[in-house]
Amino acid sequence: GDSVTQMEGPVTLSEEAFLTINCTYTATGYPSLFWYVQYPGEGLQLLLKATKADDKGSNKGFEATYRKETTSFHLEKGSVQVSDSAVYFCARDSNAGGTSYGKLTFGQGTILTVHP
Amino acid sequence: GAVVSQHPSRVICKSGTSVKIECRSLDFQATTMFWYRQFPKQSLMLMATSNEGSKATYEQGVEKDKFLINHASLTLSTLTVTSAHPEDSSFYICSALTHRGQPQHFGDGTRLSIL
Numbered sequence: 236g237d238s239v240t241q242m243e244g245p246v247t248l249s250e251e252a253f254l255t256i257n258c259t260y261t262a263t264g265y266p267s268l269f270w271y272v273q274y275p276g277e278g279l280q281l282l283l284k285a286t287k288a289d290d291k292g293s294n295k296g297f298e299a300t301y302r303k304e305t306t307s308f309h310l311e312k313g314s315v316q317v318s319d320s321a322v323y324f325c326a327r328d329s330n331a332g333g334t335s336y337g338k339l340t341f342g343q344g345t346i347l348t349v350h351p
Numbered sequence: 352g353a354v355v356s357q358h359p360s361r362v363i364c365k366s367g368t369s370v371k372i373e374c375r376s377l378d379f380q381a382t383t384m385f386w387y388r389q390f391p392k393q394s395l396m397l398m399a400t401s402n403e404g405s406k407a408t409y410e411q412g413v414e415k416d417k418f419l420i421n422h423a424s425l426t427l428s429t430l431t432v433t434s435a436h437p438e439d440s441s442f443y444i445c446s447a448l449t450h451r452g453q454p455q456h457f458g459d460g461t462r463l464s465i466l
Contacts, residue, residue: 339395
């Protein structure tokens with residue numbers, strides 16, 4: 236079945252450090268891929284997405300590239316801020332990429348803490 | 352942008368009580384809504400898919416009689432935890448799909464604590 240694997244956390248960085256959170260997915264079908272962010276006590280917010288191979292999603296300085304050859308969708312940011320401290324979830328949907336987004340399968344989440 | 356409102360944000364009640372959680376799409380029609388459960392420091396687990404005007408589709412292992420889902424209109428889905436017990440304590444999150452096929456939009460979640 237569908238699955239998503241994220242690097243285990245927690246990840247602790249100093250402000251302005253480079254961030255990478257690894258994510259790999261099972262290659263069944265042609266899923267759309269997502270990164271969601273969850274701040275303490277809140278729901279999930281969509282951070283970025285990519286719908287097909289080689290697409291790059293980007294938002295708020297975060298980037299992730301859909302790599303079909305390695306079934307990966309790693310999240311990167313060149314210079315993190317304290318306000319980036321949150322839990323990050325990688326996810327794939329169950330449908331073929333394109334016009335609809337069905338059930339989501341989430342990775343286990345990675346806690347990011349950024350210190351001043 | 353699309354907004355999903357979830358209510359209440361937090362509820363504390365006694366064991367045996369039934370609790371209703373509402374999920375509303377505020378500025379769009381949501382033909383499909385999803386209900387997730389999140390345990391502390393864990394990922395989201397899909398409980399059920401709710402389609403307007405039809406019965407919800409539950410994931411394997413989720414008790415239909417325990418978690419009643421109603422999607423009576425294009426802007427409202429409700430999850431009722433019946434005869435709740437302490438093991439039902441969790442963070443419940445809903446999400447909604449717009450009819451234009453954009454990514455799911457999530458509510459802020461409901462923290463349920465059963466004493």
